[in-house]
Amino acid sequence: xxxxxxxxxxxxxxxxxxxxxxxxxxxxxxxxxxxxxxxxxxxxxxxxxxxxxxxxxxxxxxxxxxxxxxxxxxxxxxxxxxxxxxxxxxxxxxxxxxxxxxxxxxxxxxxxxxxxxxxxxxxxxxxxxxxxxxxxxxxxxxxxxxxxxxxxxxxxxxxxxxxxxxxxxxxxxxxxxxxxxxxxxxxxxxxxxxxxxxxxxxxxxxxxxxxxxxxxxxxxxxxxxxxxxxxxxxxxxxxxxxxxxxxxxxxxxxxxxxxxxxxxxxxxxxxxxxxxxxxxxxxxxxxxxxxxxxxx
Amino acid sequence: xxxxxxxxxxxxxxxxxxxxxxxxxxxxxxxxxxxxxxxxxxxxxxxxxxxxxxxxxxxxxxxxxxxxxxxxxxxxxxxxxxxxxxxxxxxxxxxxxxxxxxxxxxxxxxxxxxxxxxxxxxxxxxxxxxxxxxxxxxxxxxxxxxxxxxxxxxxxxxxxxxxxxxxxxxxxxxxxxxxxxxxxxxxxxxxxxxxxxxxxxxxxxxxxxxxxxxxxxxxxxxxxxxxxxxxxxxxxxxxxxxxxxxxxxxxxxxxxxxxxxxxxxxxxxxxxxxxxxxxxxxxxxxxxxxxxxxxxxxxxxxxxxxxxxxxxxxxxxxxxxxxxxxxxxxxxxxxxxxxxxxxxxxxxxxxxxxxxxxxxxxxxxxxxxxxxxxxxxxxxxxxxxxxxxxxxxxxxxxxxxxxxxxxxxxxxxxxxxxxxxxxxxxxxxxxxxxxxxxxxxxxxxxxxxxxxxxxxxxxxxxxxxxxxxxxxxxxxxxxxxxxxxxxxxxxxxxxxxxxxxxxxxxxxxxxxxxxxxxxxxxxxxxxxxxxxx
Numbered sequence: 001x002x003x004x005x006x007x008x009x010x011x012x013x014x015x016x017x018x019x020x021x022x023x024x025x026x027x028x029x030x031x032x033x034x035x036x037x038x039x040x041x042x043x044x045x046x047x048x049x050x051x052x053x054x055x056x057x058x059x060x061x062x063x064x065x066x067x068x069x070x071x072x073x074x075x076x077x078x079x080x081x082x083x084x085x086x087x088x089x090x091x092x093x094x095x096x097x098x099x100x101x102x103x104x105x106x107x108x109x110x111x112x113x114x115x116x117x118x119x120x121x122x123x124x125x126x127x128x129x130x131x132x133x134x135x136x137x138x139x140x141x142x143x144x145x146x147x148x149x150x151x152x153x154x155x156x157x158x159x160x161x162x163x164x165x166x167x168x169x170x171x172x173x174x175x176x177x178x179x180x181x182x183x184x185x186x187x188x189x190x191x192x193x194x195x196x197x198x199x200x201x202x203x204x205x206x207x208x209x210x211x212x213x214x215x216x217x218x219x220x221x222x223x224x225x226x227x228x229x230x231x232x233x234x235x236x237x238x239x240x241x242x243x244x245x246x247x248x249x250x251x252x253x254x255x256x257x258x259x260x261x262x263x264x265x266x267x268x269x270x271x272x273x274x275x276x277x278x279x280x281x282x283x284x285x286x287x288x289x290x291x292x293x294x295x296x
Numbered sequence: 297x298x299x300x301x302x303x304x305x306x307x308x309x310x311x312x313x314x315x316x317x318x319x320x321x322x323x324x325x326x327x328x329x330x331x332x333x334x335x336x337x338x339x340x341x342x343x344x345x346x347x348x349x350x351x352x353x354x355x356x357x358x359x360x361x362x363x364x365x366x367x368x369x370x371x372x373x374x375x376x377x378x379x380x381x382x383x384x385x386x387x388x389x390x391x392x393x394x395x396x397x398x399x400x401x402x403x404x405x406x407x408x409x410x411x412x413x414x415x416x417x418x419x420x421x422x423x424x425x426x427x428x429x430x431x432x433x434x435x436x437x438x439x440x441x442x443x444x445x446x447x448x449x450x451x452x453x454x455x456x457x458x459x460x461x462x463x464x465x466x467x468x469x470x471x472x473x474x475x476x477x478x479x480x481x482x483x484x485x486x487x488x489x490x491x492x493x494x495x496x497x498x499x500x501x502x503x504x505x506x507x508x509x510x511x512x513x514x515x516x517x518x519x520x521x522x523x524x525x526x527x528x529x530x531x532x533x534x535x536x537x538x539x540x541x542x543x544x545x546x547x548x549x550x551x552x553x554x555x556x557x558x559x560x561x562x563x564x565x566x567x568x569x570x571x572x573x574x575x576x577x578x579x580x581x582x583x584x585x586x587x588x589x590x591x592x593x594x595x596x597x598x599x600x601x602x603x604x605x606x607x608x609x610x611x612x613x614x615x616x617x618x619x620x621x622x623x624x625x626x627x628x629x630x631x632x633x634x635x636x637x638x639x640x641x642x643x644x645x646x647x648x649x650x651x652x653x654x655x656x657x658x659x660x661x662x663x664x665x666x667x668x669x670x671x672x673x674x675x676x677x678x679x680x681x682x683x684x685x686x687x688x689x690x691x692x693x694x695x696x697x698x699x700x701x702x703x704x705x706x707x708x709x710x711x712x713x714x715x716x717x718x719x720x721x722x723x724x725x726x727x728x729x730x731x732x733x734x735x736x737x738x739x740x741x742x743x744x745x746x747x748x749x750x751x752x753x754x755x756x757x758x759x760x761x762x763x764x765x766x767x768x769x770x771x772x773x774x775x776x777x778x779x780x781x782x783x784x785x786x787x788x789x790x791x792x793x794x795x796x797x798x799x800x801x802x803x804x805x806x807x808x809x810x811x812x813x814x815x816x817x818x819x820x821x822x823x824x825x826x827x828x829x
Contacts, residue, residue: 047700050700050704051703051704052699052700052703052704054828071827071828072706072707075704075705075706075707076625076627076706078704078706080700080701080704082700082701084697084700085697085698085700085701086696086697086698087696087698088639088642088692088696088698089696090642090643090644090645091639091642095638095639095642098635098638099635099638099639100701101631101635102631102632102634102635103632103635103701103702103705103708103711103712104625104705104706105625105626105627105628105705105706105707106620106624106625107624107626107628107631108631110620110621110623110624110625111624111631114620114624117615117617117618118617120615121615121617131645147701149617151620151625152617152619152620152624176617
């Protein structure tokens with residue numbers, strides 16, 4: 001099982017800057033966490049893999065088959081949760097999922113059993129007969145998760161899946177992704193670095209339509225080893241520090257403002273090397289400098 | 297911010313929202329085409345305004361006054377219908393984008409909102425009228441009968457007659473958007489009937505379009521030169537076919553004197569339009585979904601009080617998702633068709649099982665009623681009742697934002713497209729099934745074939761329009777018009793179900809069979825483009 005994205009560029013009509021530029025990546029079973037600022041091209045990449053849109057250049061191969069030419073080759077094995085999606089407000093959860101199951105090719109008894117399990121998993125058993133039009137944002141998101149898993153997909157693409165979920169739901173979803181990742185490809189895009197940290201075995205950082213780096217979380221953390229600094233400043237100095245350095249944390253205490261900064265050189269005479277660099281700091285460092293693992 | 301500034305802001309945004317769209321560009325091109333065909337060439341096979349006998353067709357020479365008034369009258373009549381559908385989405389846009397939720401929290405008064413939107417609508421329609429006016433100016437030069445342009449004579453019919461009428465249409469559009477039962481499909485269909493009946497019914501009381509005064513003035517000028525015109529009927533609107541050997545006789549008409557009385561009557565129209573816009577404010581719910589009957593259509597995450605709707609926290613149940621066996625995934629067509637039918641039945645939860653009962657009643661009535669009643673009354677009615685169901689075909693994904701979910705599924709074109717089309721046909725059969733049985737039992741096989749063709753044609757038309765426009769309203773108003781003019785008024789060429797005497801024998805159904813094939817083909821291409829974007 002493999003997904004090979006080769007030199008993919010996507011240029012939307014009317015936009016001067018491509019949403020993706022010469023993007024290449026090869027994926028095998030496991031979870032790829034996609035990180036990047038707004039407009040980095042994450043959603044475009046996922047739409048291309050989900051066959052919602054075609055690349056302007058380049059190819060995407062699913063198990064060796066070009067999905068632009070034969071989109072059904074991946075669609076038959078795909079589970080997809082877009083960032084923005086709608087539901088049919090007059091249907092209840094059962095009816096909507098039965099409809100989506102029919103679209104995904106799951107029929108009859110198997111569909112009903114799967115829906116029972118999924119509704120239990122997303123904790124919507126009690127609300128299953130209520131029209132989706134009455135669902136809150138979080139409940140709607142849970143229905144989105146359930147529909148993405150209906151056909152037991154070999155490739156699962158989830159865009160900001162934990163938005164609107166309560167902490168318990170988030171943890172449960174992360175565990176599910178980890179379970180699924182054993183023998184299938186999972187692509188997880190999110191702004192929540194802790195979600196990636198908890199679930200992904202592989203991280204790709206995108207910025208301005210290009211791949212900045214791809215590495216394991218451990219390798220990524222190594223990029224900021226010795227580059228995280230902490231010291232205490234007066235609150236008047238905060239603006240100047242913000243302008244001059246890449247600030248990762250600000251905490252106000254009685255003795256002043258404790259700042260944490262990511263920098264190649266010691267930013268201040270009083271600055272001490274910070275303990276335990278976080279993935280968020282590694283991410284900020286990569287995006288701000290457009291530098292990846294092993295790029296110095 | 298003063299009320300006037302807010303009014304101006306709402307009007308401006310309503311206007312910009314509409315004109316900065318590809319759709320509006322298409323509308324403007326249609327305005328130019330319309331303005332062109334409103335002024336037929338001397339040798340054209342149709343006429344739009346004049347007096348015609350079998351031997352002579354009388355009209356004014358194409359000077360500024362004649363062209364200005366003729367195009368203005370035709371524009372008023374046509375835009376009073378089509379213009380409504382161009383502008384009847386201002387409030388809906390605020391609702392679907394969620395901007396309405398923000399607007400609702402401002403101190404703006406309801407009357408400012410509805411009046412501002414009516415004015416925004418008016419500017420959109422005014423832009424269209426202006427484009428037609430420019431086309432009329434060009435057409436005077438193109439036709440070249442009188443080359444000197446009198447801007448006053450050319451423009452005043454647009455200013456005095458058309459613009460106030462457009463303001464009325466603009467205000468009615470806002471009213472339809474704020475009165476819950478008139479929102480959406482029901483309003484779209486009802487407006488066609490309003491347009492069809494209000495113009496002739498009101499003409500005795502109030503000259504809505506201004507045709508009475510203009511045509512009587514034109515007629516008087518013509519009769520002064522050709523007294524025999526008195527005995528000849530006048531034509532306003534498209535009249536196809538110019539009999540062989542009929543000659544053209546022209547006279548000069550210098551326009552109408554715009555008296556204070558005329559201006560006063562047009563001011564009354566503006567006043568009525570203002571009143572309608574303000575009346576709409578009384579029904580405007582400020583985007584509160586709880587004031588709607590039925591279920592809310594807005595995103596619940598922004599429109600519903602989550603506290604009241606989120607179920608109490610329940611402990612998570614331990615669930616282990618089992619792998620699906622290969623046999624569970626079959627991509628069968630039957631389950632897809634069943635899912636589409638189920639989705640269609642739930643489009644209108646307030647109708648619910650009453651829809652099925654209605655269909656059963658139609659079938660029984662078709663069998664029980666005498667043939668004349670069945671074919672003449674029941675069949676046309678059966679072909680109007682399901683309009684709102686048909687009009688959903690091909691539009692659901694765009695309307696509910698499910699495109700990404702649906703179009704990333706395998707076999708959308710092979711399974712879902714045909715299941716959707718077949719659902720439309722099933723609705724036709726459910727509604728017209730009784731008549732079909734009746735025709736079959738009476739041995740009228742030709743009539744039965746014509747009805748079956750109609751049952752295939754209507755959902756094909758709906759699917760084609762739904763896929764290409766992404767909206768149900770194009771089908772709703774065009775189909776209602778077609779239904780009224782064709783089967784109901786006996787225009788044979790538009791009789792798509794074979795109820796007009798002689799239409800089956802003339803083989804009209806064959807044309808509709810061909811049209812069905814083309815429409816389904818075009819709908820398929822449209823869906824293919826959507827899926828393979």
